[in-house]
Amino acid sequence: MTAALRIAALSRRFGGVVAVHDVDADVAPQEIIAVIGPNGAGKTTLFNLITGFLPPTSGNVYYHGQRITGWPASRIAALGVIRTFQNPLIFGETTVVENVMAGCHRWTRTGLLQAALALPAARREDRQVYDAAREALAVVGLEDREQDPARDLPFGQQRLLEIARALAARPTVLLLDEPTAGLSAPEARGLVALMRRLRDGGVTFVVIEHNMDVVMDAADRVIVLDYGEKIAEGPPQAVQRDRRVIAAYLGEEDAVPQAAGPAAAPTPETRP
Ligand SMILES: Nc1ncnc2c1ncn2[C@@H]1O[C@H](COP(=O)(O)OP(=O)(O)OP(=O)(O)O)[C@@H](O)[C@H]1O
Ligand SMILES: [Mg+2]
Numbered sequence: 001m002t003a004a005l006r007i008a009a010l011s012r013r014f015g016g017v018v019a020v021h022d023v024d025a026d027v028a029p030q031e032i033i034a035v036i037g038p039n040g041a042g043k044t045t046l047f048n049l050i051t052g053f054l055p056p057t058s059g060n061v062y063y064h065g066q067r068i069t070g071w072p073a074s075r076i077a078a079l080g081v082i083r084t085f086q087n088p089l090i091f092g093e094t095t096v097v098e099n100v101m102a103g104c105h106r107w108t109r110t111g112l113l114q115a116a117l118a119l120p121a122a123r124r125e126d127r128q129v130y131d132a133a134r135e136a137l138a139v140v141g142l143e144d145r146e147q148d149p150a151r152d153l154p155f156g157q158q159r160l161l162e163i164a165r166a167l168a169a170r171p172t173v174l175l176l177d178e179p180t181a182g183l184s185a186p187e188a189r190g191l192v193a194l195m196r197r198l199r200d201g202g203v204t205f206v207v208i209e210h211n212m213d214v215v216m217d218a219a220d221r222v223i224v225l226d227y228g229e230k231i232a233e234g235p236p237q238a239v240q241r242d243r244r245v246i247a248a249y250l251g252e253e254d255a256v257p258q259a260a261g262p263a264a265a266p267t268p269e270t271r272p
Contacts, residue, residue, distance in 0.1 A: 002065045004029045004173055004204040005050065005081075010059035013227075014043050019045040022059070030090070032195060032205040033237070034215045037225035038248060043208045044086055046225065047175050050206075051083045052076040063173070072150030078106060080172030084179065086208075088162040096142060098131035099150045099161055103168035136164040139194065158181040163191070173204045180211050186222035192218045212240070225246065 003026040012020040027033050035043050048054040050061055052073035060069045063079055082103075091099050110131055137143045140160040145153060151254040153161060159182055166174055188211065195205055195218055206272040208213050214220060215236055222239040224232040226248040232239050239245055 001028060001035075003062070004031070005031075005206070006060075006065075007046075007050065008060045008062070009044070010049055010061065011057050012042075012049055012054060013057045018228045020049060020056075020225075023225070023230045025223055025230065027204060027206060029204055030199050030202060032147070032199055032220050034209065034219035034222045035206060035208045035225065036210070036212075036215060036222060036233075036239075040227075041225040041248075042193075042228040043192070043225055044177055046227075047083055047177055047206075047208065050076075051081060051175060057123060068211060076135040077169070080106070080170065081175070082106075082169045082171035082173070082179055083164050083175040084159075084162045084167045086177040088155075088158040090150045090153075090158050090161060092149065094150060095147050096150050096153065097130065097133050097146040100136050100164045100168045101129050103165035104132055105120060106150050106169040110155045123180055129144075129265070135164055136168040137161075139167060140164045141190065141266075154182075156184065158189060159183060160187070160191075172201055173206065174198070175206045175208075177208045178210060179207060180209065180214050188214055189217075 005025075005027040007023060007025050010020055010023045011018065023046065025033075030249065035046065037043055045054065047107055052068070052071050052075065053068050060067055061077075062068065063081060068076055068079070079218045091102065106127060119220070134143060134146065136144060140155060142153075142160055142164060145157070150158065150161060159179060163176065163179060166176075179191055192214055199205060207218070209218075219236050221234065222232075222236050224239060224242070224245050226244075231244045231248060232242045234242075238242055
C-alpha cells in the first residue's frame with residue numbers, strides 16, 4: 001500500500017543548527033503516529049517541512065506517492081494535509097464558530113483571509129459552511145461557545161477550537177502539534193477517543209505529544225527524534241523500553257519511564 005505520507009532523507013538546517021537530520025519515515029493510511037522527543041528535538045520543524053511552512057534543506061516529502069517537496073503550504077493543505085500549531089492559531093476578535101468556518105475554505109470557494117475577516121457575510125451566503133463549522137464544534141464539545149469571541153476561551157479550549165477548524169477542513173492527514181497540552185485529563189481522553197473515531201472514518205494522524213499516557217493509548221507507532229535525528233521507531237511499548245530513548249529523555253541509561261500514571265511520563269524537563 002502506498003504510504004499516506006513518506007518522508008525521505010529529510011533535513012533542515014538553521015545556520016549551524018541541524019533541526020531535522022536525514023529523517024526517513026512512512027505513515028500508512030489510517031495510522032496514528034506519535035512523534036516524541038525532548039525540547040528542541042526537531043518535532044515542530046518536521047511538521048513545518050511536511051506541511052510546506054518551511055522548505056527542507058534536502059530530502060523529500062510524498063503524499064500518496066506524489067512528491068510535494070517545496071510546495072507552498074496552501075497547496076499542501078488543499079490536498080487535505082492539515083496541521084495545527086503548538087501555539088493555537090486563533091482569530092481572537094472573531095467568534096468561535098467563525099474561527100472554525102475559516103477551516104472550510106479547503107472545500108469552498110471562500111479564501112482563508114476572506115473567511116476570517118468577512119464571516120458574517122459568508123455565513124449568510126453559505127449556510128453549508130456554517131452548518132459544517134457547527135458540526136465540527138459539536139465534535140470537540142464547543143457547540144455552546146459558538147457565538148463567544150474566541151479570545152474568551154481558556155487555552156485548552158482554544159486548542160480544541162483549532163482542532164475543530166482542522167476538522168472543518170475535512171482532512172485526509174491531520175498533523176497535531178501537542179494537541180493535549182493545556183487540556184484536562186478528561187479532555188485529553190476525549191481527544192484520544194475522537195482521534196480513534198476519525199481514524200476509523202479514514203483520517204491518518206501524525207501527533208506530536210509529550211503526554212506518554214496519550215502516546216501509549218493512542219499511537220499505533222511512535223517515532224522518536226533527538227537532536228533532529230530519528231533515534232527510534234516502533235510500537236509504543238517497545239519504544240518506551242528503548243535504551244536510546246530512555247537516555248535521550250533522562251540522560252541515564254538505567255532509568256526506565258513507565259506508562260502508568262502521569263508521573264511516569266517523560267517530560268522535556270527531565271532532560272539534563
Ligand atoms: N525558524 C527557526 N529559525 C532558527 N532555528 C529554529 C527555527 N525553528 C526551529 N529552530 C531550531 O531548531 C531546533 C528544533 O526546534 P523545534 O521547534 O523543531 O523543536 P521541537 O522538537 O518542536 O521542540 P519543543 O518540544 O520545544 O516544541 C531547535 O534548536 C530550534 O531552536
Ligand atoms: Mg515543538
